[in-house]
Each structure stands twice: as structure tokens, then as C-alpha cells.
Amino acid sequence: MSCKRVPSPIALALVLAMLSLAALSGMADMAAFAQKLASDPFTADRLKMVETQIFARGIEEENVLEAMRSVPRHLFVPEKLRDQAYVDSPKRIGSGQTISQPYMVALMTALLNLEGGERILEIGTGSGYQAAVLSKMGAIVYTIEIREELGKQARETLDRLEYRNIHYRIGDGYQGWPEEAPFDAIVVTAAPPEIPERLVEQLEVGGRLVIPVGRYFQDLIVVTKRKDGVTKQRVAAVRFVPMVTDID
DSSP states (O other): OOOOOOOOHHHHHHHHHHHHHHHHHTOHHHHHHHHHHHTSTTHHHHHHHIIIIIGGGTOOOHHHHHHHHHSOGGGGSOGGGGGGTTSSSOEEEETTEEEOOHHHHHHHHHHTOOOSSOEEEEEOOTTSHHHHHHHHTTOEEEEEESSHHHHHHHHHHHHHTTOOSEEEEESOGGGOOGGGOOEEEEEESSBOSSOOHHHHHTEEEEEEEEEEEESSSEEEEEEEEETTEEEEEEEEEEOOOBOOOTTO
16 A cells, blocks of 8 residues: 655745745746755655754755755665655665765765865765765766675666766775876765875865774764875764775
8 A cells, every 4th residue: 555755744844935935036946946846755855854954953055955955865775765765864775884864964065165166086985875965066076886786776876867977986995096186075985994095195285085984983084185294173973884995
């Protein structure tokens, strides 16, 4: 027996408010965008996710918020979990991996300080969701996944959704992508015990590496490359799956 998906009153109110704002502002493009989102049964959940889980926690970068409002997170999780895609928690995607909590994706993306047009290296394609968010923000994404099955599945999803500015590789993320270096920023979606030096080497001067580091106890770290070395900023305690290599 199937049932029709009904948005929560709060989430539905967010959709209606967005449409009303567009109409009152006379912004045809915004109205068209809002109406397009309204045709997606998960639109209300997605808007609620951004407002209550991301913006409410202090992330205010509009390009990040807009990307998170736009990318259909439910299409990056197994079908049986789609009703839970916008819940404030990570979800298992197979091969012992997870899609990160929405807030964590937004936080790590915001820490990259993107404006559009940057060349970004992502270590750990996973479901493809982080790559989709970066692509939506106008970045040129180079993404590496060590698990071939997972990498192929993510590419199929991203191709189907017509994200075109993404380059793919199956391989060891510890090695980075040296022939395409240097990168304006690097984001790592699994935790190594220490910061991989090869990734730092592949950063452009002034670029940022956003990475969870540690074994059982982990910290989210921002590494900024300078002409005379690097600076490191601890952002928060986190919990990610371990980053593995070809020799594991």
C-alpha cells in the first residue's frame, strides 16, 4: 500500500513564505525557481533543513544556503532511506560509508570560503552529495573515491542530475591528484590519523584544506597554506569514518 507524502506544517509554511516573498518582490526568476522546487515532494523538507539545521546554527553564507536548498539530498541516499534524507544525522550509503549530516556538509563547505570558479579537490566521493553542493556553487570539482562501486554509483547519480563540472577518479585519496594540482581548496570527507602532507603540497598558496583528523577522538581542522608554511585552526570535535588507503 502506497501513501502520498505530506510535508509538515512548518516545512510547508517555508515553501509558501518563499513563494509569497518572490511574488511581492516581483522577482520572476526567484518565483520560477520556487515553483520548480514546489513540484518536488521533498522541497518543504529541504527548506526546513536549511532553516532549522543550518542557518539557525550560524551558517549564513548565501551561496552555501542556496546550494543546500537546491541539491536533492534524497536522491543521494538509498531509496529505503529517502524519507529520512533531511533528518539531522548522517545516513549509511553502503560499503561501510555514510552521507554526512546536512549541517556538517554545510559547515565544511562554508569553511572553504568559495566564491565560484575555484578548482576543488574532494577526497571521498561517497554518495556524491558534497560534490553536487560544490558544483552547484560554481566550483570545478575533482573528486576521488577509493571504493570503485561507490564511485561509479555516485557518478551515475551526478550524471543523471546533470552536474557537469565534476571530474572523477577511483584511487587512493592520500595521494591526491598531483597532475591537476595546485587546487584552490581541498575537502576531505573521511578522517586520517594525521594531516596528509601530500594534500597540503597540492594546495595553492592561500588555499584551504578542510579535514577531520584523528582516530577515535577527531577534530575538524582548517589548514591554510602560506608562502612560509601553514596555519591550522581547530573548528570542532567531529566523528567521521576512517580514511583508508590502497594498502589497507
